[in-house]
Amino acid sequence: MAEHAAHLTTTSVSDERPSIFEVIAQDSLMSAVRPGLQHIAKILAESNPQRYGTLWRWFDEIYSLFDLLLQQHFLAKASASFSENFYSLKRVVLESHKSPHSLASTGLPKGHHWRSLLFLVLVPYLKVKLEKLVSRLREEDDYSIHLPASPWKKFYKAFLAAYPFVNMAWEGWFLSQQLRYILGKAQHHSPLLSMAGVQLVRLTSEDIQAMEQREASVAVSQQSAHSLNNKLRRAVKRALGSITLSFSTGLSVGVFFLQFLDWWYSSENQETIKARSTLPAPPPPIHFDQETYSPLLPKLKTVCPLCRKIRANDTALSTSGYVFCYRCAYYYVKHHQRCPVTGYPTELQHLVKLYSPEG
Structure with missing residues (x-):
């Protein structure tokens, strides 16, 4: 100046x-x-x-x-x-x-x-x-x-x-x-x-x-x-x-x-970087014993970790990969801005609805 x-x-x-x-x-x-x-x-x-x-x-x-x-x-x-x-x-x-x-x-x-x-x-x-x-x-x-x-x-x-x-x-x-x-x-x-x-x-x-x-x-x-x-x-x-x-x-x-x-x-720049440096997807993680891995996870895979009931309208969090009821995940993320299991910062745009094939 x-x-x-x-x-x-x-x-x-x-x-x-x-x-x-x-x-x-x-x-x-x-x-x-x-x-x-x-x-x-x-x-x-x-x-x-x-x-x-x-x-x-x-x-x-x-x-x-x-x-x-x-x-x-x-x-x-x-x-x-x-x-x-x-x-x-x-x-x-x-x-x-x-x-x-x-x-x-x-x-x-x-x-x-x-x-x-x-x-x-x-x-x-x-x-x-x-x-x-x-x-x-x-x-x-x-x-x-x-x-x-x-x-x-x-x-x-x-x-x-x-x-x-x-x-x-x-x-x-x-x-x-x-x-x-x-x-x-x-x-x-x-x-x-x-x-x-x-x-x-x-x-x-x-x-x-x-x-x-x-x-x-x-x-x-x-x-x-x-x-x-x-x-x-x-x-x-x-x-x-x-x-x-x-x-x-x-x-x-x-x-x-x-x-x-x-x-x-x-x-725009991130899409360019991904297009030029796309790598094959890594293998899935090793499945740990759920009881020793996190006390928040239910024993049954079909149960929501938040309401402890059979999941309705399955929704995964892209930040952690865990699956919940859509309503449970929506209200939790809306008020806490984090994953209920891992604590990773999460927003509503990270909710991904899952659709199981019929039959």
Whole structure:
């Protein structure tokens, strides 16, 4: 960012206005971080379900807390989100854009600051939760989990029927705003920026110098403190500052690695890898004595390990291979996100219905 500031100027508003490629790139930066961290959490949960299973089950909430702390730090420090600051952008208040700009180091007004934080953290969290809810309801609707006379079933069907149109309207809203931004008809590329009352502009050389002077003045003021409380407070601030600096620097470097992970584990790339490296199926595992292998398994192979009754609508979990009643497996995986026998992280999409040949 310092190298970029060496040739920044404040000649005109059009020079400060970022291009559509810059704003789209910063939007996609944080969206690439989530899949990479989620894949890491999944690997940890599969390697040790007892220790890291909670991390996988509560990943959305843990990630949102991490995102909240990260965005709060950069909004207070540079008047920008992490991804915006990464691309040398800052947020300015719409009403004051025609007047001399305030420096990024001074931060946003309190109202604009909290609205920006709300739209940066809460909206993506709610969107992810809504997509998971729709996926779960479609799964229930496909396999008729709810009773035919259930009053909720009509509501679920109406919600599932309306969701594609609502989602299309939401995405169309963002697309139309981006087109207006490209044509110079709008000051911002995203409706969320408009609702927060801010717009994006490029950082100037004065912004960089002001942030460096601010850090230098904080260091000088810390050195002038002599009391025990001030020394302790200074040590804590210094430790937190070094942790934040190292974390943000490491995240800036690691985000490209996370983007690589996102591409590497994408469905298209995985299909290509499987097509080029297909190996013959390994032999089936050796059958152990069921009583010594796991106390959860019944003696009879036709009995469900959960309800201890003859299985109805046989369903296997692709993560472990064990077979249960569909209803038993569905509700257990829905509430615990793991296999009842092995404890491996499991989702509803891992349920595989089995059909025995007739006759």
